[in-house]
Every structure is written in C-alpha cells, then in structure tokens.
Amino acid sequence: MTEAVAALRAGDLVILPTETVYGLAADAGNSEAVVKIFEAKGRPRFNPLISHVADAVAAERIAVFDDAARKLAEAFWPGPLTIVAPCRDIVAVSDLARAGLDSVAVRVPGHAKARAVLDAFGGPVVAPSANRSGRPSPTTFADAVEETGSFAAAALDGGPCAVGVESTVVSVLDGRVSLLRPGSVTREEIEALIGPLDGSGEGHRSPGRLTRHYAPSAPVRLGADAGGEGEIFLGFGPGVGPERWSLSPTGDLREAAANLFRLLREADRETPAGIAVAAIPGVGLGEAINDRLKRAAGFVG
Numbered sequence: 469m470t471e472a473v474a475a476l477r478a479g480d481l482v483i484l485p486t487e488t489v490y491g492l493a494a495d496a497g498n499s500e501a502v503v504k505i506f507e508a509k510g511r512p513r514f515n516p517l518i519s520h521v522a523d524a525v526a527a528e529r530i531a532v533f534d535d536a537a538r539k540l541a542e543a544f545w546p547g548p549l550t551i552v553a554p555c556r557d558i559v560a561v562s563d564l565a566r567a568g569l570d571s572v573a574v575r576v577p578g579h580a581k582a583r584a585v586l587d588a589f590g591g592p593v594v595a596p597s598a599n600r601s602g603r604p605s606p607t608t609f610a611d612a613v614e615e616t617g618s619f620a621a622a623a624l625d626g627g628p629c630a631v632g633v634e635s636t637v638v639s640v641l642d643g644r645v646s647l648l649r650p651g652s653v654t655r656e657e658i659e660a661l662i663g664p665l666d667g668s669g670e671g672h673r674s675p676g677r678l679t680r681h682y683a684p685s686a687p688v689r690l691g692a693d694a695g696g697e698g699e700i701f702l703g704f705g706p707g708v709g710p711e712r713w714s715l716s717p718t719g720d721l722r723e724a725a726a727n728l729f730r731l732l733r734e735a736d737r738e739t740p741a742g743i744a745v746a747a748i749p750g751v752g753l754g755e756a757i758n759d760r761l762k763r764a765a766g767f768v769g
C-alpha cells in the first residue's frame with residue numbers, strides 16, 4: 469500500500485485492483501506519469517482516461533455536477549459507475565489525461581484496496597484497464613501482471629474482480645444524460661433513478677470505443693448453439709456446453725460478467741480454431757456482456 473502510494477507520488481505506474489477490472493494507475497496531474505500509461509498500453513492519445521477519486525466531494529473538486537450527476541453519484545458510488553462532466557480543475561487532471569477535452573470522466577471505485585490508495589494519495593488517479601490496448605481487460609492479479617506488470621513500479625493484489633466488466637460510463641453534459649458504455653450499473657437502474665436516457669448522441673462522445681476491442685487472438689463467434697471443429701464453446705445456463713468453459717452454469721448474468729474476460733483469456737491460451745459463445749440475454753447486465761462480446765468478435769463500429 470505505502471509502496472503503491474510512493475510510486476504514484478514519484479510519477480510511476482501502479483497495478484491497482486478495482487471491483488470492475490484491474491487498472492494501470494498514475495497521478496492524473498502529472499503528465500509525464502500519464503504519458504507512461506499511453507506508452508505501456510499502446511493506447512492512442514485521443515482516448516481519454518478515467519480519474520479515480522476517494523469520494524463524491526473529491527469528485528466535485530475536479531468536475532462540475534448538476535442535479536442528475538449528484539443523484540447518480542449518491543445512488544451508485546462507491547461503485548462501478550463513471551460520470552463524464554465538465555472539468556473544473558485542469559491542473560489536477562492533466563490535458564493528456566483528458567485527451568484535450570473540456571470534460572472529465574470521474575469514478576469512486578468500491579474496492580477496499582483502491583479506496584485505501586486514493587485516500588492516502590489524496591488527488592485524482594487515472595487508471596485505464598491494465599491490458600495492452602485492444603486486448604481483454606484483466607480481472608485477476610496474474611492477468612494484470614502478465615499484461616502490463618513490467619511497466620509498473622508497484623502492484624497490488626486485490627484478488628479476482630467481483631464485477632468483471634468495466635464501469636458503466638454516462639455523460640452528464642448540457643443537461644442531458646447519455647450512456648456511453650454499458651456496465652454493471654444497468655440502463656434500467658439509471659432510468660429508474662433519473663428518467664429516460666438521451667439516445668441522440670449515444671456513444672459518439674466516447675472517443676475510445678474502437679471496433680475490435682477486448683479481443684483475444686482466436687476468432688470469436690456469437691450466438692452459437694455448440695462449438696464447431698476445433699472451437700472452444702463458452703456456454704451459459706444449465707447443461708449448455710462443458711461446465712469447465714461455462715460463463716455461468718446456472719444462467720446468472722452477474723456470474724457470467726465476472727467470468728467473461730478470464731474465460732476468453734483461458735480459451736485463447738489453448739490456441740483453438742475459434743471461440744464460440746452461447747447467446748446471452750440482452751437485458752440488465754446482459755447489455756454490457758453483449759457489448760464486450762460484440763467488440764471481441766469485431767462487430768461494433
């Protein structure tokens with residue numbers, strides 16, 4: 469813990485566990501530190517990073533929240549929701565971290581180790597998923613270390629990530645709330661709290677949503693009934709495919725999200741002819757799972 473905080477203060481990178489996925493963290497205000505993240509991940513510089521802070525008060529120090537943003541923060545923080553809002557402090561969150569935008573993405577993570585680091589560090593910490601750009605996000609300590617550990621001065625083991633898919637990203641700008649990335653805080657939960665989401669600009673304001681993303685090396689085939697020749701079949705639900713490779717033998721969406729990236733990685737290590745995935749219901753958390761699967765298969769523009 470103290471080693472991780474010292475590394476952040478020194479402008480070095482840290483492998484940071486969160487409840488969603490493992491992050492590769494740096495001091496948001498130190499552009500020399502932030503540039504190391506883009507280099508380690510091979511991430512395009514136009515793709516802005518999320519600033520992680522200890523609580524909602526710290527969030528409002530760097531972002532301008534309206535009533536809707538406050539409601540969302542109160543309902544879902546600490547937890548897997550990221551709010552994009554106008555940036556208030558362009559020193560605490562460097563230009564590079566925001567990719568030059570006048571908005572900032574901010575989140576208060578729920579993981580105890582992440583919170584302890586943020587408390588002790590005191591300022592915003594940017595942390596994209598700790599994978600190399602375009603690869604599945606790491607949801608175990610071993611996977612995070614394998615992806616970007618060689619670039620980090622300290623690494624914290626927080627166990628397997630409970631959620632398993634990245635945070636829900638919403639923008640709250642000009643009085644409109646849009647869903648930029650589905651996650652485990654669902655569209656349904658958000659709309660129950662603040663009313664209908666704005667659909668007009670959906671996705672357009674999130675510069676980082678590349679077409680082929682979260683992708684293993686093997687081709688991914690969706691909505692499969694079974695595995696074909698040489699394919700590994702990731703099932704969902706009772707009796708669907710071998711249990712070893714099931715996203716959730718009981719058909720539970722939370723379990724499927726938590727297993728998704730780990731199973732894609734494990735399947736890929738077997739160098740199969742392909743990875744076939746059973747159909748997953750599209751409601752609730754299923755929206756986030758299907759979003760990541762479509763990107764893994766290279767389908768989303």
Ligand code: TXA
Binds near residue numbers: 488491595633649673
């Ligand atoms: O669960 C998570 O959010 C994880 C953990 C480590 O906290 N982090 C994560 O970061 O997924 P990253 O960098 O992989 O994804 C950040 C997403 C990208 O799609 C990026 O384009 C979007 O947030 N984003 C960041 N700042 C933005 C902004 N100002 N406007 C629109 N989208 C923004």
Ligand code: MG
Binds near residue numbers: 596634
């Ligand atoms: Mg990512």
